[in-house]
Amino acid sequence: MNDDTNAIIRFEKVVKRFGDATVLDGLDFEVHKGEKVTIIGPSGSGKSTVLRILMTLESIDSGLIHVAGKPLWHQYRNDKLVPADEAHLREMRKEMGMVFQQFNLFPHMTVRRNITEAPVHVLGLSRKQARERAHEYLELVGLADQADKFPSQLSGGQQQRVAIARALAMHPNIMLFDEPTSALDPELVGEVLNVIQRLSEEHDLTMLLVTHEMQFAKQISDRVCFFDQGNIVEQGPPEQIFSEPRQERTREFLRGFLDATAPA
Numbered sequence: 001m002n003d004d005t006n007a008i009i010r011f012e013k014v015v016k017r018f019g020d021a022t023v024l025d026g027l028d029f030e031v032h033k034g035e036k037v038t039i040i041g042p043s044g045s046g047k048s049t050v051l052r053i054l055m056t057l058e059s060i061d062s063g064l065i066h067v068a069g070k071p072l073w074h075q076y077r078n079d080k081l082v083p084a085d086e087a088h089l090r091e092m093r094k095e096m097g098m099v100f101q102q103f104n105l106f107p108h109m110t111v112r113r114n115i116t117e118a119p120v121h122v123l124g125l126s127r128k129q130a131r132e133r134a135h136e137y138l139e140l141v142g143l144a145d146q147a148d149k150f151p152s153q154l155s156g157g158q159q160q161r162v163a164i165a166r167a168l169a170m171h172p173n174i175m176l177f178d179e180p181t182s183a184l185d186p187e188l189v190g191e192v193l194n195v196i197q198r199l200s201e202e203h204d205l206t207m208l209l210v211t212h213e214m215q216f217a218k219q220i221s222d223r224v225c226f227f228d229q230g231n232i233v234e235q236g237p238p239e240q241i242f243s244e245p246r247q248e249r250t251r252e253f254l255r256g257f258l259d260a261t262a263p264a
């Protein structure tokens, strides 16, 4: 095993297939503790799959993943690595919180209840503790006065901020953001990006973010990874990736992106 003890996430030769399609093709990838890493790349390149595998929403076909020093999709039994059972996966999930493109709030629950459910049922907090915690994170995302509303009474931007508060209330060490602003009207994107930016500046979280917001990726990331066809083509500090990409495929992608977003 690699002895880089700072790696809080480590993929080693990970393969993921859907039917005949190889979506991750022997991926090696590491994220260090406290690092803010952005994944960019063309549609279908496997970006969301990386996050979904980490959140244990998708399994892997081969390879090994470690999170916080422990195997994610495997566990040790009699000193041998065997496929993880549900109890191990449940335990490992506590390391991570995920924010989805489509918010995924429970529509029949108030904002407060959306945030308190998992801390009560998964972490065993009392209702009172969970409510205090919900309040703390609603304040952080600027929605302390919306706790009694239902998701349908909030704008998309507000719903996404609730989803961020809900993930944070589980006190994860790692936050995964899967295109958190893609489903939002343009005028609501800023408020969500501001919350993520504040989180990245004020909290010691490890963050892994898939985004098409290149300017934001530039602002927030310690490192940008350009994915194509299930592998990392190029990675480096945002200044380098955006200003002096070394690989032709990266240049092409960024050019296409600038063309698509340039004013007519």
Ligand SMILES: Nc1ncnc2c1ncn2[C@@H]1O[C@H](COP(=O)(O)OP(=O)(O)OP(=O)(O)O)[C@@H](O)[C@H]1O
Binding pocket: 018, 021, 023, 041, 042, 043, 044, 045, 046, 047, 048, 049, 050
């Ligand atoms: N559950 C699934 N069943 C079958 N194919 C899937 C499944 N999930 C993803 N795929 C396929 O795997 C490939 C990678 O998907 P993924 O969502 O990781 O790409 P992405 O880089 O995040 O793309 P986008 O930017 O469009 O979200 C795509 O071709 C997708 O159609």
